[in-house]
Amino acid sequence: MSKLNFGIVGAGTIALRLLRHLVQPDVAERVSLTAICDPVADRAQAAAEKFGITRWFTDEQELLAYDKVDAVTIASPINFHFEQVRRALLAAKHVHCNKTMATSVSEAKELTRLARERTLCLVPSPGEMLRPHNRYIKEVIRRGDIGTLCWAVCGAAFGTYHQDESERQGNDVLTNIDPSWYFRKPGGGPLYDMTVYSLTALTGILGSVLRVTALSGARIKEREFRGRLVPCDADDNTVILLDFGDSLFAFAYGTAAGRITEAFNGSYFGTRGSIIGLTINGEPLEYPGADIARQAGAPGVEARSQHIGNQWLLPHINELHRDLPEQHVFEDVMQLVDWVTEGKPSPVTAEHATHVIDIIDSAYRASTTGKTQVLSTTVE
Ligand SMILES: NC(=O)c1ccc[n+]([C@@H]2O[C@H](COP(=O)([O-])OP(=O)(O)OC[C@H]3O[C@@H](n4cnc5c(N)ncnc54)[C@H](O)[C@@H]3O)[C@@H](O)[C@H]2O)c1
Known part of the structure; x- marks a missing residue:
């Protein structure tokens, strides 16, 4: 796989900051921004228009069903992360999740297990x-x-x-x-x-x-x-x-x-x-x-x-x-991109996130x- 079809779940503060990185020319040749979703429909639409994202949705399940999405970043409020990461893995998507990927150790273990069993890449921030x-x-x-x-x-x-x-x-x-x-x-x-x-x-x-x-x-x-x-x-x-x-x-x-x-x-x-x-x-x-x-x-x-x-x-x-905000979040996303497209596993592991x-x-x-x-x- 050379260019990764990428979806964004949540069009809030961190997503908007991350998107400023993802439209830079060095990323544009590696990542296609194919979908974004947010329950605030106008926000999803405005973000899609501002950053040239192909499709926008109000529901993450619609985004996951879109066949032009191979990987996602979860950028919603933390209490939604576990279910959204879980559903993304069950839909065979590779996942970057903003911190934290779950709020209980049992949930975090389940996500780690799911990714491993399905040989999907899971990169949980912070790296x-x-x-x-x-x-x-x-x-x-x-x-x-x-x-x-x-x-x-x-x-x-x-x-x-x-x-x-x-x-x-x-x-x-x-x-x-x-x-x-x-x-x-x-x-x-x-x-x-x-x-x-x-x-x-x-x-x-x-x-x-x-x-x-x-x-x-x-x-x-x-x-x-x-x-x-x-x-x-x-x-x-x-x-x-x-x-x-x-x-x-x-x-x-x-x-x-x-x-x-x-x-x-x-x-x-x-x-x-x-x-x-x-x-x-x-x-x-x-x-x-x-x-x-x-x-x-x-x-x-x-x-x-x-x-x-x-x-x-x-x-x-x-x-x-260097002059864009939240470089570390962008880095974590690129860890996922490298892993999926070049087969380079990230040192940012679900096991470490689970321990924290x-x-x-x-x-x-x-x-x-x-x-x-x-x-x-x-x-x-
Ligand atoms: N703001 C920061 O400085 C910052 C920095 C790094 C990481 N993060 C992380 O990013 C994540 C999001 O934080 P934020 O500051 O962008 O939040 P935010 O409040 O700015 O935005 C959250 C967005 O998610 C949308 N949303 C609500 N429910 C949703 C759902 N079920 N599915 C999809 N989207 C939904 C909201 O409408 C809103 O647009 C958190 O995990 C946070 O810890 C935030």
């Missing part, structure tokens, strides 16, 4: 271990540069990020997208949406978590969005303790406000030093490409920091993509039961 700095931190810790590792911390805070996104501030269908689902059960909250990045990196670097315990609750009961009050019931304040075995522990957080770590990077503390964000013992971490990532702070470049610039080091990010979902699912269970949970999955 954090594609990033050179994460692979370098893994190597540095393994060779003992900071001594015996004792503990680590990672996490993220919601703030008002999703309320403030530009795609939600306008008056037409492509800019008036409602973010309420981010704050509601099921599927809402910062763990599935943000902490998932840092947990994927943490477990990519340190390996499998054996047990977790957690406290979790909903701190902010309502949020304001464009003058309207949005009732919020999804947990937005969660702190998790993770046990890696042999008395190595970590702490992860997904909170309404307040970050103690940089971007989605963790901090790692050993007997002879520490890695904090992109520094080691207070000095810059010299991972391969760090000099290029730092250029992202150069004047006139849209990207604003080395953290953003780290995306420039991803395999498919060339100059056509196991951590989140178990953390919520630990909080409601008051009991430490033993995980049933591992990562290599």
